[in-house]
């Protein structure tokens with residue numbers, strides 16, 4: 001069952017895993033056996049996180065062989081999948097059966113569970129992060145026993161387990177709430193001054209189902225606005241020439257200036273299925289720049305403009321290191337370790353050139369500039385925020401630690417990342 005170590009690094013190549021072995025179990029029983037007999041174990045998703053959240057000194061488990069659709073409950077609008085499935089595969093299945101997910105991240109290549117574990121999100125004033133679609137989970141705890149959790153079981157535990165940071169066990173199956181399939185269009189507008197957000201922030205972000213602003217911070221302006229509309233929205237198919245002063249792009253665009261638009265999802269207002277418009281990138285292309293680093297900070301929606309002004313104050317330091325920065329809105333949720341817990345939020349994202357030394361000089365400046373807004377770093381991206389500043393930002397952290405101890409009393413799903421940022425114990429992994 002033990003396979004040759006194939007995944008030495010994460011997707012971006014910036015992080016080298018320290019696991020001694022990797023297993024790819026073909027059944028839940030094998031997962032149970034691995035969990036029970038290992039002293040340190042960690043599940044890998046599609047390895048798209050940029051930090052050590054998925055690392056271990058023990059054994060890695062990849063669920064890539066456990067990636068089946070288990071069942072579609074049409075009457076209640078739910079789909080159950082094995083935990084190795086990626087959004088790209090799930091979306092095609094759902095659409096073919098007349099269903100959809102409410103939102104997606106910028107790329108469809110990531111696993112559902114890996115995304116939910118780190119509170120991965122897309123954009124949209126009324127769209128929660130992807131983990132908010134989770135109705136139920138099945139996981140294998142440290143002793144090898146199966147645990148089933150559901151929003152409907154009256155325990156209130158699922159809300160603690162969904163954004164689980166890989167700390168609670170090996171999730172083997174997940175049930176997601178789904179909605180009827182829908183069609184969307186995507187239109188890109190160019191050149192929106194940052195100052196326009198002073199008065200029009202609410203109007204700009206609520207103008208469509210999902211709105212993203214992209215800037216390279218060479219100017220105090222957004223190079224592009226990506227507007228994703230559902231077919232039920234007013235003016236669907238009749239996209240105006242201008243959007244708050246930004247001009248409609250005449251041809252497809254890549255978010256990074258000068259990059260070819262081929263890997264990007266269809267634009268120009270052309271109607272198509274939800275799963276081919278919500279992600280910025282197509283499934284069959286490598287997204288973004290490939291070799292890159294990413295950081296992202298989540299601030300309360302009410303502070304977003306001030307936070308963006310604080311970033312603009314650093315743009316001469318930021319711009320030379322940056323491919324692109326994206327600003328998105330995310331609705332509040334009730335998931336304990338979500339950065340959006342009970343807070344309508346705005347996420348300010350940075351895709352950096354792969355120069356960690358230079359980026360590591362700038363991150364503390366950004367983190368200091370955003371400190372007045374209680375910025376929370378994305379769980380799957382790079383930050384240098386001191387743990388003593390991060391932990392108090394999560395009011396349900398004590399409850400989460402109790403839950404982790406219940407499923408994993410010895411900390412076998414722990415790692416240096418969790419010990420530093422979550423449990424606050426010595427990083428001896």
Ligand SMILES: Cc1cc2nc3c(=O)[nH]c(=O)nc-3n(C[C@H](O)[C@H](O)[C@H](O)COP(=O)(O)OP(=O)(O)OC[C@H]3O[C@@H](n4cnc5c(N)ncnc54)[C@H](O)[C@@H]3O)c2cc1C
Nearest residue numbers: 045046047048049105106111114117120121165166171380
């Ligand atoms: C090009 C690119 C674009 C991105 N775009 C976005 C975006 O639009 N929005 C956004 O919010 N983020 C984005 N991200 C970040 C990404 O979504 C997160 O890092 C996400 O966690 C990646 O999922 P993964 O399947 O690769 O998980 P991994 O990185 O492999 O693992 C993440 C965590 O999930 C845990 N895990 C995985 N599977 C299981 C399981 N079965 N049981 C228990 N724990 C498990 C791991 O142990 C680890 O703790 C992007 C990343 C890249 C590289």
